[in-house]
Amino acid sequence: MDDMYLEVYEKLTRLQWSLHKQQMFAHAEYGPFADTSRGQGRVLAILKIKPEISTKDLAYLLGIRQQSLNELLNKLEKKEYIERIPCEDDKRILLIHLTEKGENAQQTDVDYSEMFACLSEEELRTFENYLDRIIESIESKIGDDDHDEMKMWMENARERIGPEDFDRLMRMRHGGSGPFGFRGSFYEDRRHDFYEREYHDLD
CATH class of the missing domain: 1.10.10.10 (Winged helix-like DNA-binding domain superfamily/Winged helix DNA-binding domain)
Known part of the structure; x- marks a missing residue:
C-alpha cells in the first residue's frame, strides 16, 4: 500500500511538471x-x-x-x-x-483542453472531484489562518470595487477558469469553493 501512495504522489509530481512545461510553451508562443x-x-x-x-x-x-x-x-x-x-x-x-x-x-x-481529450466529460468530472477531495484534505491539515482576514477584506472590497465588478473578479479568482487555467462551461456551475460560501453571506 505504501508503494502505491508513493507511486501516485510521483505521478502527481510528474503531472505538475508537465503542466509547468505546457505553460512555458504557451509563454514562448503567445x-x-x-x-x-x-x-x-x-x-x-x-x-x-x-x-x-x-x-x-x-x-x-x-x-x-x-x-x-x-x-x-x-x-x-x-x-x-x-x-x-x-x-x-x-x-x-x-x-x-x-x-x-x-x-x-x-x-x-x-486552450489547455486538448491535454484532457483522453478523458470523457464524466471521467473528467470524476477526476476533478477526486482532486477536490485531495486538496480539501491537505488544506484541512495545513489550516487556513487567513480565513477571517479574507472575509473582512471581502466585506470592504465589495463596497469599494462595486458589487458587479467585485462579483466578476471573485469568479475569476475562484471559478472563472478550471484548475489548470483553461475556461469552459464544464466549470461554470462549480459553486462549492470559498467564494461561494462566504460571498453570498454578504447579501
Whole structure:
C-alpha cells in the first residue's frame, strides 16, 4: 500500500511538471500575457475589468503575497503597461492604474483542453472531484489562518470595487477558469469553493 501512495504522489509530481512545461510553451508562443490564470497575464486580465485598483485588493484577488505581487508589478511597470500612483484620499495606499498601452495589450486565452481529450466529460468530472477531495484534505491539515482576514477584506472590497465588478473578479479568482487555467462551461456551475460560501453571506 505504501508503494502505491508513493507511486501516485510521483505521478502527481510528474503531472505538475508537465503542466509547468505546457505553460512555458504557451509563454514562448503567445507571450507573457497569454495565460490569464497566472502571472502578468492574470494581473492584466483583472485590470481590464477594474482599470484602477489598490495593491492590497489586487494581492487578495490574486491570492499572493505583497512581495510576489510587487515582482509582477515591477515587470509590468517597466514595460509601461501599468503605473502606480498614490491614492488622493490616503497617500499610504498605492493604486495600480492600467495605462493606454496596457488597455491595448492583446490577450488570447490559451486552450489547455486538448491535454484532457483522453478523458470523457464524466471521467473528467470524476477526476476533478477526486482532486477536490485531495486538496480539501491537505488544506484541512495545513489550516487556513487567513480565513477571517479574507472575509473582512471581502466585506470592504465589495463596497469599494462595486458589487458587479467585485462579483466578476471573485469568479475569476475562484471559478472563472478550471484548475489548470483553461475556461469552459464544464466549470461554470462549480459553486462549492470559498467564494461561494462566504460571498453570498454578504447579501
